[in-house]
Structure formats: C-alpha cells, structure tokens
Amino acid sequence: xxxxxxxxxxxxxxxxxxxxxxxxxxxxxxxxxxxxxxxxxxxxxxxxxxxxxxxxxxxxxxxxxxxxxxxxxxxxxxxxxxxxxxxxxxxxxxxxxxxxxxxxxxxxxxxxxxxxxxxxxxxxxxxxxxxxxxxxxxxxxxxxxxxxxxxxxxxxxxxxxxxxxxxxxxxxxxxxxxxxxxxxxxxxxxxxxxxxxxxxxxxxxxxxxxxxxxxx
Amino acid sequence: xxxxxxxxxxxxxxxxxxxxxxxxxxxxxxxxxxxxxxxxxxxxxxxxxxxxxxxxxxxxxxxxxxxxxxxxxxxxxxxxxxxxxxxxxxxxxxxxxxxxxxxxxxxxxxxxxxxxxxxxxxxxxxxxxxxxxxxxxxxxxxxxxxxxxxxxxxxxxxxxxxxxxxxxxxxxxxxxxxxxxxxxxxxxxxxxxxxxxxxxxxxxxxxxxxxxxxxx
DNA sequence: GCAGCAATAGTCATTAGGGACTAGGTGACC
DNA sequence: GGTCACCTAGTCCCTAATGACTATTGCTGC
Numbered sequence: 001x002x003x004x005x006x007x008x009x010x011x012x013x014x015x016x017x018x019x020x021x022x023x024x025x026x027x028x029x030x031x032x033x034x035x036x037x038x039x040x041x042x043x044x045x046x047x048x049x050x051x052x053x054x055x056x057x058x059x060x061x062x063x064x065x066x067x068x069x070x071x072x073x074x075x076x077x078x079x080x081x082x083x084x085x086x087x088x089x090x091x092x093x094x095x096x097x098x099x100x101x102x103x104x105x106x107x108x109x110x111x112x113x114x115x116x117x118x119x120x121x122x123x124x125x126x127x128x129x130x131x132x133x134x135x136x137x138x139x140x141x142x143x144x145x146x147x148x149x150x151x152x153x154x155x156x157x158x159x160x161x162x163x164x165x166x167x168x169x170x171x172x173x174x175x176x177x178x179x180x181x182x183x184x185x186x187x188x189x190x191x192x193x194x195x196x197x198x199x200x201x202x203x204x205x206x207x208x209x210x211x212x213x214x215x216x
Numbered sequence: 217x218x219x220x221x222x223x224x225x226x227x228x229x230x231x232x233x234x235x236x237x238x239x240x241x242x243x244x245x246x247x248x249x250x251x252x253x254x255x256x257x258x259x260x261x262x263x264x265x266x267x268x269x270x271x272x273x274x275x276x277x278x279x280x281x282x283x284x285x286x287x288x289x290x291x292x293x294x295x296x297x298x299x300x301x302x303x304x305x306x307x308x309x310x311x312x313x314x315x316x317x318x319x320x321x322x323x324x325x326x327x328x329x330x331x332x333x334x335x336x337x338x339x340x341x342x343x344x345x346x347x348x349x350x351x352x353x354x355x356x357x358x359x360x361x362x363x364x365x366x367x368x369x370x371x372x373x374x375x376x377x378x379x380x381x382x383x384x385x386x387x388x389x390x391x392x393x394x395x396x397x398x399x400x401x402x403x404x405x406x407x408x409x410x411x412x413x414x415x416x417x418x419x420x421x422x423x424x425x426x427x428x429x430x431x432x
Numbered sequence: 433g434c435a436g437c438a439a440t441a442g443t444c445a446t447t448a449g450g451g452a453c454t455a456g457g458t459g460a461c462c
Numbered sequence: 463g464g465t466c467a468c469c470t471a472g473t474c475c476c477t478a479a480t481g482a483c484t485a486t487t488g489c490t491g492c
Contacts, residue, residue: 009318011325015231018238081225102225109227149468162416177471196412200378203419365438393441
C-alpha cells in the first residue's frame with residue numbers, strides 16, 4: 001500500500017511511518033496539516049490517506065472532500081485520539097472510507113487501511129451504530145444551534161465570557177436594548193431560560209465542535 | 217537506554233517502541249495506564265520512563281512521585297499532546313526530569329531522553345520560563361479556587377449546569393436562602409459579580425484540571 | 433471551654449435579567 | 463415591488479440575582 005499520513009504530532013507521524021514501513025507498506029508522504037495532506041495526495045496519488053480528525057475548525061472533515069475530488073482512487077481513513085463518536089458519521093458522509101482510534105494496535109490499523117483499499121468500509125460496527133442512531137433530530141439539545149445567526153453567535157461568545165448586558169452592548173457597539181434582544185432571541189432559539197443555561201449547554205456538549213467554522 | 221513507555225494510545229505506544237528500538241534503545245515495557253507504568257518500572261528498573269501527561273484526574277503527575285520512590289535511578293520524562301504549559305511546572309516539581317511535546321521529531325525526543333538520563337533537565341527553555349513566571353500568585357484568577365469548600369464546589373457544579381437558585385436548593389436539599397449564601401460566598405471568593413462570570417472562569421481556564429480530585 | 437470555620441437560614445434594598453411585545457431599516461431573493 | 467430574514471431599538475411588567483448584613487448550629491483543634 002502507498003500511504004499518506006497526516007497528524008499534527010510529529011512524533012506519531014514519524015513513528016507511524018516507521019511502523020508502516022516495517023510492515024512492507026510505503027509511506028510516500030508525511031503531512032502536519034490537512035492542507036499539506038491534500039497537496040501530498042495530489043502529488044503522490046496514494047492508495048490511502050490516514051488523516052487525524054483532531055484539527056481545529058473541522059479542517060480534517062473538509063479535507064476529506066478535497067482529497068476525494070483530487071484523487072478519487074485514494075481512500076481516506078480517519079484517525080482519532082478520543083473516541084469522538086459524533087464525528088464518525090460526518091466523516092463517513094463526507095467520503096471517508098474508515099475511522100479508527102489511536103488506542104488500537106498497529107496491526108488493527110493496518111487491517112483497517114487494507115479493508116479501505118479493498119473498497120470496504122473500515123469502521124468498528126459499534127461506532128457506526130452509535131453514529132447512525134442519533135439522527136440529528138429535533139430533540140437534540142444542540143439541534144437549534146444551526147439556526148443561530150452570526151450576530152447571535154457573537155452574543156453567545158459574550159455570554160460565555162460572562163459579560164453583562166451592558167458590557168455586551170459596548171463590546172458589540174450597540175445599545176443595551178439591542179444586545180438584550182439578541183440575548184432573548186438566542187435564549188428562545190435554544191429553548192432555555194437564562195444565559196447561564198445557554199453557557200452550560202455550550203460548555204457541556206462539546207462547545208468547540210458545534211461552534212461555526214467561520215467564527216472560530 | 218532502557219525505556220518504559222506509557223501512553224493510552226496503543227498506536228503511539230507501539231510505533232514509538234519501534235522507532236526507539238530502531239535507534240538502538242531498548243523499550244523494556246509498554247504501559248497503557250500510569251498504574252501499569254509504575255509496576256513496569258518496579259519490575260524492570262529502566263533508565264527512563266516516558267509518560268504521557270494526558271490522563272484524567274492527574275494520575276500521571278502522581279505516578280511521577282511513585283516511580284521516583286520505587287526506582288530512584290529511573291528518570292521520568294513527560295510526553296504531552298497539547299502544549300499544556302500549566303502542567304510543566306507541576307510535573308517538574310513532582311520529580312519529572314523532562315517534558316516534551318508530541319509535535320517534536322523523534323530525534324529531539326530521543327535527545328531529551330538522553331539528557332534526562334545524563335542527569336540534566338530536559339525541558340524547552342521557553343516552556344520552563346513560562347512555567348516559572350506565574351508563581352501561583354494572588355493575581356491568578358484561579359488562585360482563589362483553593363479556598364472553596366466542598367459545598368461550594370457542589371454549588372459550582374450546579375452553576376455550571378445552569379441551575380437557578382431554587383433548582384440548586386432542591387438538588388442540594390437546603391433552603392433557597394442557604395443556596396443563595398453559598399453562591400454569594402463563592403462569588404466573593406472568586407472575586408466575580410455573577411454566576412455567569414464564575415462559570416466563564418471555570419470553563420475558560422481548564423475547568424477539568426482545577427477541579428478538586430475527590431469531587432471529580 | 434473557647435476560637436474558628438463551615439453549613440445552615442434569614443433579612444433588606446437594589447440591580448440585572450427575562451417574557452412579551454412593537455417597530456424601523458436594510459439587503460437578499462423571487 | 464413585495465416578502466423574508468436579520469439587525470437594530472424600544473417599551474412594560476415581573477422575577478431572579480446580587481450586595482450587605484445578622485444569626486444559629488455543629489464540628490475541630492488548641
């Protein structure tokens with residue numbers, strides 16, 4: 001197998017390259033960022049790209065799409081540090097062929113890469129089940145987040161910073177009544193009754209992942 | 217060098233073992249948890265133990281102490297995924313000889329291990345500087361956390377959950393006036409003026425690390 | 433026994449926050 | 463040109479939260 005590996009931990013990158021090389025596979029490129037991975041794939045057209053999911057702003061997930069477009073014969077297998085079940089489904093939906101955790105032994109990872117190259121889906125059945133179950137339904141506490149406007153996301157950040165209405169108004173450059181309206185709309189959309197609950201909602205359910213990309 | 221490696225990602229564990237082996241070092245044991253690392257060190261008495269800091273509840277840091285006690289000739293070098301500057305100082309204070317990030321190339325990690333074995337401190341100067349600067353002084357926003365009582369930590373958890381005073385009172389099994397007093401004392405101790413600010417303080421500055429161990 | 437702390441409970445006055453509205457201005461889309 | 467979504471700004475009324483207190487109980491350590 002000809003492989004491109006992408007991870008932000010140089011240590012893992014090099015070590016994994018060695019381990020895969022020792023098993024008779026050819027690691028044609030090491031990438032430290034999804035962008036590097038995309039250009040490496042464009043250049044080398046590998047059989048498979050092993051891509052760490054843990055990059056800020058969902059760059060990994062969007063990289064899947066680019067890679068599949070640039071080099072359709074290249075399968076993409078996601079590599080995850082934590083068992084971040086939520087992202088499995090999105091990765092597969094974007095075109096990834098597999099998803100494997102870093103807690104797995106190398107033999108299993110190689111096995112997954114092999115399955116991906118053979119055209120099979122290389123995901124643990126239990127993970128796949130869990131990814132398919134919660135169909136992003138309206139009873140999800142985070143379902144409503146997608147309806148927040150940009151301004152409301154800014155207001156959300158102010159809330160997360162513990163600002164009062166007046167601080168919020170001055171940092172947004174509007175009247176306090178306006179800031180108040182934004183807060184109120186935000187609370188209504190989220191179905192909560194206080195800013196504190198809104199903050200709790202965000203910090204409890206992976207605030208980072210649900211944050212819109214263009215607003216950090 | 218005879219090395220014990222401890223990380224919860226089996227992938228990194230194995231790959232790192234291979235990479236170190238390929239450079240002529242002997243990895244005598246791989247450990248998936250700090251506890252395993254401690255017993256592995258007790259059994260093999262290695263020159264150095266490479267220990268991932270990323271274990272919940274600060275088990276890594278306490279493992280340093282145990283390792284140093286069981287096998288004083290064994291140097292401990294911490295391995296970190298994120299540049300978690302805050303923990304560098306604690307690790308060194310507990311007896312670690314070094315601290316290196318996973319984003320470093322293997323040659324540099326081997327170099328650090330070598331320096332640790334030679335009795336030198338194997339920490340990036342910039343990290344060490346940053347670790348020594350904020351002397352846990354009273355101007356640290358988290359300095360006051362150590363003065364919170366157990367009850368106040370429970371109240372803090374209620375606040376983080378977005379509960380109102382009444383919800384808090386019923387979940388703590390006290391009168392609302394009592395819950396109120398606890399909240400007020402908590403706010404005063406933290407030097408903030410609202411529960412939202414308290415929550416922001418906790419979620420912004422690594423809420424997990426500063427939480428007392430016996431209360432999760 | 434007494435000092436000190438924590439937990440409990442209460443008071444009063446003030447401010448901030450929230451619910452439910454209305455409404456003007458803007459830009460996008462059909 | 464009209465509709466719609468969004469940002470803006472305002473009102474009235476009420477509840478929740480905060481600040482600043484006092485006070486009792488129970489436990490711990492000297």
